[in-house]
Amino acid sequence: MRFTIDLDPGPILARADGARQAHDLPERFFFSPTQFWVHKNHRLGSLPQIILSGRTTDPRDPALFKRLMDLAETDGLGSHFRHLGLISL
Numbered sequence: 001m002r003f004t005i006d007l008d009p010g011p012i013l014a015r016a017d018g019a020r021q022a023h024d025l026p027e028r029f030f031f032s033p034t035q036f037w038v039h040k041n042h043r044l045g046s047l048p049q050i051i052l053s054g055r056t057t058d059p060r061d062p063a064l065f066k067r068l069m070d071l072a073e074t075d076g077l078g079s080h081f082r083h084l085g086l087i088s089l
Contacts, residue, residue, distance in 0.1 A: 052083045 020027070056065035072078045 047077070047080050050081050052081060053085065053087045055086065056083065 058064055069078065069081065069083075072081050
């Protein structure tokens with residue numbers, strides 16, 4: 001990819017906890033370093049819909065899919081998910 005570097009992550013990972021604490025970040029987060037330039041189209045307006053397919057039941061945890069979808073609803077993201085069911089190959 002353009003603008004990428006080959007980097008040994010070891011020294012960076014060794015400082016990760018300190019950097020996280022210095023910026024008061026949660027343990028898990030998504031970081032998107034970027035330049036806020038007009039050509040990068042940051043103003044998308046809304047999240048795109050996430051389309052899912054496949055089986056929704058796992059014999060090891062039959063209620064998993066429902067719990068995940070309930071969590072999306074609780075977080076106000078339910079309308080962004082659409083499950084199509086099984087799709088023929």
